[in-house]
Amino acid sequence: xxxxxxxxxxxxxxxxxxxxxxxxxxxxxxxxxxxxxxxxxxxxxxxxxxxxxxxxxxxxxxxxxxxxxxxxxxxxxxxxxxxxxxxxxxxxxxxxxxxxxxxxxxxxxxxxxxxxxxxxxxxxxxxxxxxxxxxxxxxxxxxxxxxxxxxxxxxxxxxxxxxxxxxxxxxxxxxxxxxxxxxxxxxxxxxxxxxxxxxxxxxxxxxxxxxxxxxxxxxxxxxxxxxxxxxxxxxxxxxxxxxxxxxxxxxxxxxxxxxxxxxxxxxxxxxxxxxxxxxxxxxxxxxxxxxxxxxxxxxxxxxxxxxxxxxxxxxxxxxxxxxxxxxxxxxxxxxxxxxxxxxxxxxxxxxxxxxxxxxxxxxxxxxxxxxxxxxxxxxxxxxxxxxxxxxxxxxxxxxxxxxxxxxxxxxxxxxxxxxxxxxxxxxxxxxxxxxx
Amino acid sequence: xxxxxxxxxxxxxxxxxxxxxxxxxxxxxxxxxxxxxxxxxxxxxxxxxxxxxxxxxxxxxxxxxxxxxxxxxxxxxxxxxxxxxxxxxxxxxxxxxxxxxxxxxxxxxxxxxxxxxxxxxxxxxxxxxxxxxxxxxxxxxxxxxxxxxxxxxxxxxxxxxxxxxxxxxxxxxxxxxxxxxxxxxxxxxxxxxxxxxxxxxxxxxxxxxxxxxxxxxxxxxxxxxxxxxxxxxxxxxxxxxxxxxxxxxxxxxxxxxxxxxxxxxxxxxxxxxxxxxxxxxxxxxxxxxxxxxxxxxxxxxxxxxxxxxxxxxxxxxxxxxxxxxxxxxxxxxxxxxxxxxxxxxxxxxxxxxxxxxxxxxxxxxxxxxxxxxxxxxxxxxxxxxxxxxxxxxxxxxxxxxxxxxxxxxxxxx
Numbered sequence: 001x002x003x004x005x006x007x008x009x010x011x012x013x014x015x016x017x018x019x020x021x022x023x024x025x026x027x028x029x030x031x032x033x034x035x036x037x038x039x040x041x042x043x044x045x046x047x048x049x050x051x052x053x054x055x056x057x058x059x060x061x062x063x064x065x066x067x068x069x070x071x072x073x074x075x076x077x078x079x080x081x082x083x084x085x086x087x088x089x090x091x092x093x094x095x096x097x098x099x100x101x102x103x104x105x106x107x108x109x110x111x112x113x114x115x116x117x118x119x120x121x122x123x124x125x126x127x128x129x130x131x132x133x134x135x136x137x138x139x140x141x142x143x144x145x146x147x148x149x150x151x152x153x154x155x156x157x158x159x160x161x162x163x164x165x166x167x168x169x170x171x172x173x174x175x176x177x178x179x180x181x182x183x184x185x186x187x188x189x190x191x192x193x194x195x196x197x198x199x200x201x202x203x204x205x206x207x208x209x210x211x212x213x214x215x216x217x218x219x220x221x222x223x224x225x226x227x228x229x230x231x232x233x234x235x236x237x238x239x240x241x242x243x244x245x246x247x248x249x250x251x252x253x254x255x256x257x258x259x260x261x262x263x264x265x266x267x268x269x270x271x272x273x274x275x276x277x278x279x280x281x282x283x284x285x286x287x288x289x290x291x292x293x294x295x296x297x298x299x300x301x302x303x304x305x306x307x308x309x310x311x312x313x314x315x316x317x318x319x320x321x322x323x324x325x326x327x328x329x330x331x332x333x334x335x336x337x338x339x340x341x342x343x344x345x346x347x348x349x350x351x352x353x354x355x356x357x358x359x360x361x362x363x364x365x366x367x368x369x370x371x372x373x374x375x376x377x378x379x380x381x382x383x384x385x386x387x388x389x390x391x392x393x394x395x396x397x398x399x400x401x402x403x404x405x406x407x408x409x410x411x412x413x414x415x416x417x418x419x420x421x422x423x424x425x426x427x428x429x430x431x432x433x434x435x436x
Numbered sequence: 437x438x439x440x441x442x443x444x445x446x447x448x449x450x451x452x453x454x455x456x457x458x459x460x461x462x463x464x465x466x467x468x469x470x471x472x473x474x475x476x477x478x479x480x481x482x483x484x485x486x487x488x489x490x491x492x493x494x495x496x497x498x499x500x501x502x503x504x505x506x507x508x509x510x511x512x513x514x515x516x517x518x519x520x521x522x523x524x525x526x527x528x529x530x531x532x533x534x535x536x537x538x539x540x541x542x543x544x545x546x547x548x549x550x551x552x553x554x555x556x557x558x559x560x561x562x563x564x565x566x567x568x569x570x571x572x573x574x575x576x577x578x579x580x581x582x583x584x585x586x587x588x589x590x591x592x593x594x595x596x597x598x599x600x601x602x603x604x605x606x607x608x609x610x611x612x613x614x615x616x617x618x619x620x621x622x623x624x625x626x627x628x629x630x631x632x633x634x635x636x637x638x639x640x641x642x643x644x645x646x647x648x649x650x651x652x653x654x655x656x657x658x659x660x661x662x663x664x665x666x667x668x669x670x671x672x673x674x675x676x677x678x679x680x681x682x683x684x685x686x687x688x689x690x691x692x693x694x695x696x697x698x699x700x701x702x703x704x705x706x707x708x709x710x711x712x713x714x715x716x717x718x719x720x721x722x723x724x725x726x727x728x729x730x731x732x733x734x735x736x737x738x739x740x741x742x743x744x745x746x747x748x749x750x751x752x753x754x755x756x757x758x759x760x761x762x763x764x765x766x767x768x769x770x771x772x773x774x775x776x777x778x779x780x781x782x783x784x785x786x787x788x789x790x791x792x793x794x795x796x797x798x799x800x801x802x803x804x805x806x807x808x809x810x811x812x813x814x815x816x817x818x819x820x821x822x823x824x825x826x827x828x829x830x831x832x833x834x835x836x837x838x839x840x841x842x843x844x845x846x847x848x849x
Contacts, residue, residue, distance in 0.1 A: 022740050029733055067629070068555035106501045106703050116501055116703050179502030222503065225668070235632050238597050306804040307723050310473070313804075314466055317796075318730055318737075321462045325741040328455040332748035387722045423451070 009364030030322025031373030036380040048193035053294035062287035077249040094255035096127035102228035108176040121212035123219035139171035139186030150217035154182040202228020330420040345429035366413020460785025465792030468817035486644035488574030493709035500670035526682040531567035542648035560658040561647035566665040580640035593668035604640040608657035746832035761841035774833035782825035
């Protein structure tokens with residue numbers, strides 16, 4: 001019976017073509033609007049490292065001045081100072097540790113057809129690569145000894161490697177960065193976490209990817225200043241060493257724990273560390289020392305902006321309007337078929353059968369609306385992606401969203417069809433037959 | 437007007453009218469809020485930066501391939517680069533500068549009217565220049581003067597914290613620091629607070645100079661211009677004004693000239709002020725664009741709903757209309773009947789929509805930090821939907837009025 005009703009539903013699309021077209025179009029537009037905004041929200045709020053995001057921990061404590069500070073105020077900055085970072089790296093807490101700075105540096109290619117250019121990269125420690133599951137195409141991360149020595153070693157992204165060396169494997173070669181020779185230890189395979197959680201402060205969560213990585217110790221040895229946010233609350237002596245020794249905050253830090261349950265232990269250690277620093281005359285604000293896991297950190301930094309939420313809300317409001325509209329139109333479509341229902345009922349069809357038939361017919365409308373809505377949302381996402389580089393990164397559809405689209409279209413059409421279908425069943429056969 | 441019979445006819449078959457009223461209500465609630473948000477964003481986007489004729493402005497960043505060089509060598513290079521740029525045909529004026537409005541990258545400092553204060557009055561963007569921004573950017577001086585040649589300093593940031601004592605500030609910062617006076621010349625203020633805070637004095641006040649972030653609200657108007665060239669490494673930024681219509685050519689020539697002068701050992705990045713402005717406001721423009729699209733679709737869907745339902749009612753009532761016509765009702769009577777009916781439904785919808793708009797706005801204000809909705813958007817939205825309702829029903833109503841009494845009463849429906 002289902003397939004028969006399904007075919008009937010398809011055939012009935014041609015009945016009142018204007019009304020049906022309007023219904024399908026309305027449904028499609030509503031679905032497209034909500035799907036495209038939802039996709040963006042979904043990608044923005046996605047977990048970039050689902051298997052270990054609760055073991056990746058950002059520590060945050062407040063080294064701001066006490067002057068003008070009231071307990072409960074927001075922390076002075078979301079980053080840490082160089083001194084604190086060095087002590088956290090040396091702490092041995094967690095399985096892995098890294099601090100990260102942003103670097104803008106000139107690269108002078110060997111190839112004469114590519115001119116010198118400025119590339120953006122980052123300065124972590126070697127743990128960074130294992131911690132964030134960075135895949136390697138050739139070679140690998142630098143060694144702990146390189147970190148200690150501040151060696152001039154570099155890891156390239158696949159894109160930068162191809163720009164500089166084409167198809168060649170450049171591992172073991174030397175390249176010029178800021179006029180210094182760096183040894184290439186590895187080339188990453190495509191690694192494009194969204195949002196770009198590891199250096200959100202200063203770089204943004206949806207910015208273009210970092211093109212190279214050099215040890216933090218090498219960057220500071222060459223006196224490279226952070227490319228990103230640097231926050232100094234007090235005057236400091238001139239010069240790079242004074243900058244490192246200052247309370248300026250400019251580094252982000254990550255711990256990787258062996259298991260999420262180690263978090264309480266880390267919190268205790270952090271509190272003890274802060275107390276010890278306080279005795280030395282630092283961290284006088286005595287503000288709470290916080291730990292965030294990856295998703296908590298994204299939430300804390302408000303990665304999903306209010307504008308994106310607004311778009312999604314309004315798009316859903318719009319979908320509701322489209323559904324109300326569809327209910328009205330379905331009502332109109334079904335009400336002219338009262339006589340047909342009357343005849344079928346008189347010939348012995350039960351109310352349940354009529355209900356079944358009309359609901360299948362509604363689902364057909366939903367299905368057609370869904371297919372069209374899907375096509376439209378691809379168009380909408382393409383339009384959104386044209387707006388900016390950042391949106392190009394987030395405006396792509398995945399399988400989850402594809403299934404959601406279909407479920408939503410058909411589901412909402414069926415929902416919209418319930419009332420008209422119920423009304424259609426209420427037809428009294430005798431009255432209908434008499435009026436003929 | 438025969439309101440009572442129309443009303444009782446409506447009450448007998450409520451579902452359709454309720455659905456139409458509901459559509460009007462939802463549309464109105466969303467539309468009034470959406471259009472208001474669009475207007476708020478448009479106001480943000482159209483704030484002036486203080487720079488005259490932005491379409492003639494180009495920013496050029498130059499960096500050396502090597503990062504280490506002694507102060508004097510860097511200083512000489514930067515002076516040479518400024519000369520090279522001045523010699524490019526079509527260049528009206530060149531200034532070296534540390535940061536530019538709307539570019540979203542730069543240095544800020546807290547400023548205080550008194551060093552004994554607990555907290556600074558506000559943060560302000562620090563613009564360093566060894567040239568005249570008043571001249572190159574066309575900033576309008578409202579008090580005082582531009583910097584004198586003797587006030588400029590070349591500073592080696594690696595070895596000193598010294599700064600020049602003269603500054604030019606925009607009116608907004610002056611008002612923020614000294615709300616009780618309107619003569620700001622010669623007044624001192626401080627970078628930071630406490631005994632070590634640097635004191636500077638105002639020599640000029642410009643009408644406006646937006647900060648690098650161009651933040652919404654007063655923070656976006658806070659900046660300080662200091663007569664200095666601060667050198668911490670071999671990189672520099674220049675801002676230049678091109679002759680009208682010459683910008684793109686000048687940009688290419690300037691880049692080439694700098695490369696040539698640097699023996700191809702420099703990296704040069706150019707950007708127009710227009711690009712900075714577009715980048716800064718891309719999100720606002722994108723949101724506005726999306727909201728306008730949704731608003732248009734809302735109206736289309738609502739109108740189509742009204743047309744669809746009204747057409748259905750006309751079909752259902754063919755017979756009655758025929759009878760009425762046969763009993764002497766004129767075309768205009770039929771037309772009026774349907775329009776009155778629609779106005780009644782739409783008005784109900786609008787009333788519900790007004791409440792809905794306020795509720796939605798309350799939600800947006802509390803959850804998403806949006807602005808409160810002014811009353812004129814509610815009234816405007818209501819007017820739009822009343823007009824839309826009449827326009828949408830006019831077609832079906834006209835068709836109803838055109839039903840010939842003879843065929844209508846004869847036919848089997």
